[in-house]
Amino acid sequence: MADLIYLIPLFPLAGVVINGILMRGRGEKLIGTIGSLTVFASFVASALAFRELIQLDPEARIMTNVVFPWISSGALQIPIAFQFDPLSAVMCLTVSGVAFLIHVYSIGYMHGEYGYRRYFTYLNLFVFAMLMLVLGNNFVVMFVGWEGVGLCSYLLIGYWYEKKSASDAGKKAFIVNRIGDFGFLLAMFLIFWHFGSLEFEGVKAQVAGQHGSAVITVATLLLFLGATGKSAQIPLYMWLPDAMEGPTPVSALIHAATMVTAGVYMVARTNFLFALAPVSMGVVATVGAITAFYAATIGFAQNDIKRVLAYSTISQLGYMFLAVGVGAFAAGIFHLMTHAFFKALLFMAAGSVMHALAGELDMRKMGGLRSKMPATFLTFFLATLAISGIPGLSGFFSKDEILWTAFSNTRGHLLLYAIGLVTAGMTAFYMFRAVFMTFFGKPRDEHLFEHAHESPKVMTIPLWILAFLAIVGGYVGVPKILGGMNRFEHFLHPVFAQGNHVIEASAAHAAHHSHSIELGLMALSVIVALIGIAAAYFMYMKKPESPARFAERFPVLYKTVYNKYYWDEWNDALVVRPVKWSSTNFLWGFFDNILIDGSVNGVAWLARWFGGQFRKLQSGYVFTYALSILVGAVVIFGAVFWFIGL
Amino acid sequence: MIPMHHYLIVSLILFTVGVLGVLVRRNAIVIFMSIELMLNAVNLAFVAVSKQLHQMDGQIFVFFIMAVAAAEAAIGLAIVVAFYRNKRSVDVEKINVMKW
Numbered sequence: 001m002a003d004l005i006y007l008i009p010l011f012p013l014a015g016v017v018i019n020g021i022l023m024r025g026r027g028e029k030l031i032g033t034i035g036s037l038t039v040f041a042s043f044v045a046s047a048l049a050f051r052e053l054i055q056l057d058p059e060a061r062i063m064t065n066v067v068f069p070w071i072s073s074g075a076l077q078i079p080i081a082f083q084f085d086p087l088s089a090v091m092c093l094t095v096s097g098v099a100f101l102i103h104v105y106s107i108g109y110m111h112g113e114y115g116y117r118r119y120f121t122y123l124n125l126f127v128f129a130m131l132m133l134v135l136g137n138n139f140v141v142m143f144v145g146w147e148g149v150g151l152c153s154y155l156l157i158g159y160w161y162e163k164k165s166a167s168d169a170g171k172k173a174f175i176v177n178r179i180g181d182f183g184f185l186l187a188m189f190l191i192f193w194h195f196g197s198l199e200f201e202g203v204k205a206q207v208a209g210q211h212g213s214a215v216i217t218v219a220t221l222l223l224f225l226g227a228t229g230k231s232a233q234i235p236l237y238m239w240l241p242d243a244m245e246g247p248t249p250v251s252a253l254i255h256a257a258t259m260v261t262a263g264v265y266m267v268a269r270t271n272f273l274f275a276l277a278p279v280s281m282g283v284v285a286t287v288g289a290i291t292a293f294y295a296a297t298i299g300f301a302q303n304d305i306k307r308v309l310a311y312s313t314i315s316q317l318g319y320m321f322l323a324v325g326v327g328a329f330a331a332g333i334f335h336l337m338t339h340a341f342f343k344a345l346l347f348m349a350a351g352s353v354m355h356a357l358a359g360e361l362d363m364r365k366m367g368g369l370r371s372k373m374p375a376t377f378l379t380f381f382l383a384t385l386a387i388s389g390i391p392g393l394s395g396f397f398s399k400d401e402i403l404w405t406a407f408s409n410t411r412g413h414l415l416l417y418a419i420g421l422v423t424a425g426m427t428a429f430y431m432f433r434a435v436f437m438t439f440f441g442k443p444r445d446e447h448l449f450e451h452a453h454e455s456p457k458v459m460t461i462p463l464w465i466l467a468f469l470a471i472v473g474g475y476v477g478v479p480k481i482l483g484g485m486n487r488f489e490h491f492l493h494p495v496f497a498q499g500n501h502v503i504e505a506s507a508a509h510a511a512h513h514s515h516s517i518e519l520g521l522m523a524l525s526v527i528v529a530l531i532g533i534a535a536a537y538f539m540y541m542k543k544p545e546s547p548a549r550f551a552e553r554f555p556v557l558y559k560t561v562y563n564k565y566y567w568d569e570w571n572d573a574l575v576v577r578p579v580k581w582s583s584t585n586f587l588w589g590f591f592d593n594i595l596i597d598g599s600v601n602g603v604a605w606l607a608r609w610f611g612g613q614f615r616k617l618q619s620g621y622v623f624t625y626a627l628s629i630l631v632g633a634v635v636i637f638g639a640v641f642w643f644i645g646l
Numbered sequence: 647m648i649p650m651h652h653y654l655i656v657s658l659i660l661f662t663v664g665v666l667g668v669l670v671r672r673n674a675i676v677i678f679m680s681i682e683l684m685l686n687a688v689n690l691a692f693v694a695v696s697k698q699l700h701q702m703d704g705q706i707f708v709f710f711i712m713a714v715a716a717a718e719a720a721i722g723l724a725i726v727v728a729f730y731r732n733k734r735s736v737d738v739e740k741i742n743v744m745k746w
Contacts, residue, residue: 620742626669 001052005065005082008049008092009131011041015124019117028116032107035120039103039127043096050089061085061494062201064137071140078198083137087333087495091134091265094337098257098344099127101462105348106249108458109355119159119247126152130258134265138199139188142266146184146230149259150177156254157246169242176239180229187222190215191273204272204498211276211506220273220280224287227263231317233291238568240314244306248351251306256313256347257340264320264336268329271499275327278506281411285325289406289419292318294565296426300433301562304361305350308434312387313343315423319402322420326412327503328405329496330489334477335398341473342383342395345466349380352455352463353438357448363437365448370439372452377439379463384435386470388428388529394474399424400522401479407521410507417521424525428532436540481518653694660687674726674736678719685715 015038023031053061062085071078084092103123110119129148136142151174158170188198194215195203210216227233232240232255243255254260267274267284274281295314302308316339323332354361356373370377386395403424407417443449454460477488539546551558560566617624660683667680689708696704726736733740 618744620744622738622741623669630665630669 001049002063002084003065004045005049005063005084005135006067008042008045008082008096009128009135011038011045012124012128012131014038016121016128019124020121023117026117028107028111031117031120032103032110035124036100036103036107038124039096039100042127042131043093043100046089046092046096049084050093053084053086053089058490059494064201075196076192076198078138078140080141081137081199082135082141083200084135085495086492087265087268088134090333090337090492092131094340095127095130095134095258098340098466099123099130099253101465102249102253102257102344102348105252105351105459105462106247108456109249109351110247113247115159119156122152122155122159123250123253126156126254126259130262133262137201139191140198142269143181143184143188146226146262146266147181149254149262150174150181150230153177153243153254153259156250157243159246159250163245165242166245169239169245173239173243176236177229180226180236183222183225183229187219187226190219190222194219200269203270207272207276207498207502211502212278213276216273217277217279220270220277221283223266223270223273224280224284227266227284227321228287229263230266231260231263231321232314233263233287233318233321234294237291237295237314238571241307241310241564244304244310248306248347248354251310252344252347252351255310256343260313260317261320261336261340264317264324264332267321267324268333268496271324271329271496272502274324275499275502275506278411281325281327283325285322285406285411285413285416288318288321288323288325289416289423290318291315292322292423293419293426294318296423296430297561298564299430300426301558303364305353305363305366305434305438306347306361308363308430309343309346309350312346312427312431315427316343316387319399319420319423322406322416323402326406326409326416327500328402328409329499330492331398331401331405333492334488335402338386338394338398338470338473341466342386342470345379345383345463345470346387348459348463348466349376349383352376352459353380355455355459356452358451360445360448363434365445366438366443367441367445368439368443368449369452372449373439373454375454375460375463379460379467380439381435382467383470384431387431388533389424389525390529391526393471395470396526397474397477397479400525401477403525404479404518404521408518410503421525421528425528425532428529429536432533432536433540436536440541441544479518481515481522650694650698654691657687657691657694660684660690672737672739674729674738677738678722678726681722682715682719685711 015035018034018038019031023034049063053063056063062083064081064083066079066081069077069079082088103120106119106123110116113119126149129145129152131145133142133145133149136145154170154174157173158167160166161170191203192198195206197203197206225236229236240255240260244251246254274284292315295311295318299308299311299315302311316335320332320335320339323329323335352373353366353369353376356369356376357366360366382393386393389396389399403417403420406412406420407414476491477486479486539550563569617628664680664682664684664687667683668677671677671680689711692704692708692711696702729741730736
């Protein structure tokens with residue numbers, strides 16, 4: 001199986017070729033089935049590889065598959081090679097599994113859409129790129145996947161390209177991503193320059209004794225910049241809410257479960273580098289915590305159900321970065337996995353609601369849908385419980401792990417924990433706000449309510465499967481304190497061993513290990529979640545006029561949050577306009593028009609001028625010719641005699 | 647005996663006069679005369695040096711030059727005749743058709 005790892009990304013690529021080229025004019029069912037089957041084949045291949053992986057000795061769990069030498073230029077040797085270790089196993093299974101469910105769901109959701117084939121082609125292309133990203137054994141292959149998912153994100157967000165807002169959103173996503181990619185590239189250059197290798201294992205072997213190195217700090221900060229672009233953290237998050245213009249399954253797959261997690265994966269993959277740069281890890285954790293809090297506040301006031309989920313994603317990604325920033329890499333990946341389950345479910349259920357209400361997104365027009373759409377309601381509700389961190393569901397275990405490590409790890413901090421805790425309460429609040437506004441209470445728009453209906457089985461069955469995973473997915477990571485064995489962390493241990501070792505060795509003080517504190521914090525987070533739920537219940541069920549009254553009492557605060565802190569407007573004024581001005585006036589007006597065009601035209605002008613001068617020799621005047629013969633003869637003879645030495 | 651350098655100086659003067667004649671004069675026939683003058687100046691130089699070095703090579707080469715000069719004069723004068731038939735003049739300044 002180790003030699004067949006390349007099959008995992010190959011199946012979706014085959015799907016791209018088949019659907020893109022061979023399936024012109026074929027029926028929806030065939031296209032959708034092919035698209036889904038290729039991803040399922042990837043999932044099966046990942047599972048088989050996983051089975052083989054666990055048979056290996058835990059310390060040596062890494063299977064490498066070199067496909068062919070790609071770049072071979074002196075010291076720079078970059079093969080297309082894949083590496084299957086516990087981390088890639090988790091990612092592959094999550095990506096291909098969730099992607100498969102979303103493909104099946106899309107068969108129903110995209111029914112009747114013009115461009116059905118294009119959709120499935122791009123979706124398969126995305127899965128291919130994502131699998132390349134998580135399987136690559138060197139930075140360059142990862143970067144290929146990284147760019148590929150960015151491209152597919154653009155293609156799929158702008159799926160309805162004739163709608164200006166959609167195509168704008170696609171461009172915004174790609175351009176903001178590119179800024180991050182710039183950081184990633186610079187980091188790659190630095191790493192190659194410093195370590196002489198771009199392979200993960202190769203760099204890992206050379207990190208001895210480099211703690212606190214300036215080069216590594218800069219490189220990791222640049223890597224994190226790339227991660228903020230891809231995973232929508234401050235300062236490069238603004239593309240994600242706009243990305244909701246794309247079809248809902250796209251939002252579920254790309255902007256919830258997989259692409260946006262690429263940044264977290266990248267930090268986890270390069271944990272040995274981040275461990276050497278405490279400054280960078282501090283930055284990662286702080287940015288993660290602040291983003292989590294910030295995005296949660298915006299989620300309070302959004303009326304578009306997908307926007308709420310988008311900000312929720314940004315917030316949860318903040319949690320993941322908080323985790324890897326304090327050195328709890330396994331916890332971050334754990335939350336990545338559980339989040340993939342419940343967030344994809346939330347999006348797909350929201351899509352189901354939209355499907356029933358003929359595309360309506362505004363929660364103010366919803367209400368009371370639980371009687372009309374029981375399956376959608378139940379699954380959405382379960383996912384909301386999970387994301388709020390209610391005990392027994394997967395979100396509880398992963399979120400709690402993050403909060404505990406933020407509090408207790410050597411690189412953790414009380415303040416980070418506090419922000420995380422408050423955000424957890426806020427998460428519960430805004431998610432339940434969404435649930436109450438959509439499914440409970442009286443329907444606010446009778447006409448829409450009339451036509452609401454439950455979605456077809458092809459859409460609801462994936463919802464149930466994901467709901468099941470959202471419930472049980474956490475049980476692989478039950479912490480010791482609650483009697484579990486935390487298999488998840490053990491499984492991932494060899495990947496993070498080096499990073500953890502460096503962190504422990506450089507610790508200024510020992511980590512807290514008190515059991516009672518851990519249990520106390522766990523209880524505290526549950527209480528906070530319940531407070532959030534109660535507040536939402538009070539404001540949206542018991543006294544539905546509360547939100548409007550609140551907005552009246554605090555108009556400035558409400559307006560600011562409702563308008564997303566005017567981030568896009570600030571960004572436009574501070575960044576976009578100056579860049580556009582300097583590009584138009586300076587780069588285009590001066591450099592391009594005057595300098596470059598001037599030089600090229602100038603060369604032509606010079607050639608004409610010389611030609612003009614030489615033309616004057618052809619005067620037709622014989623004496624001039626005779627004189628030039630004489631002068632030439634004298635010069636030649638003079639030169640000859642000179643050099644002979646006469 | 648007359649020292650060699652006297653002969654060479656005379657040859658040089660003759661050659662210079664010939665060059666000036668080619669450059670300055672307008673009449674095609676006079677230009678030819680100047681060319682012949684140049685060739686003869688060179689002949690003089692050859693003979694003088696040959697006498698000095700007591701070798702016959704120089705004087706043999708003079709014969710070559712004379713033969714070539716004759717042939718060249720024949721051709722050149724034929725061209726001048728053709729030229730006269732076109733322009734009714736032997737003034738070289740009248741050759742100005744192929745200018746820019």
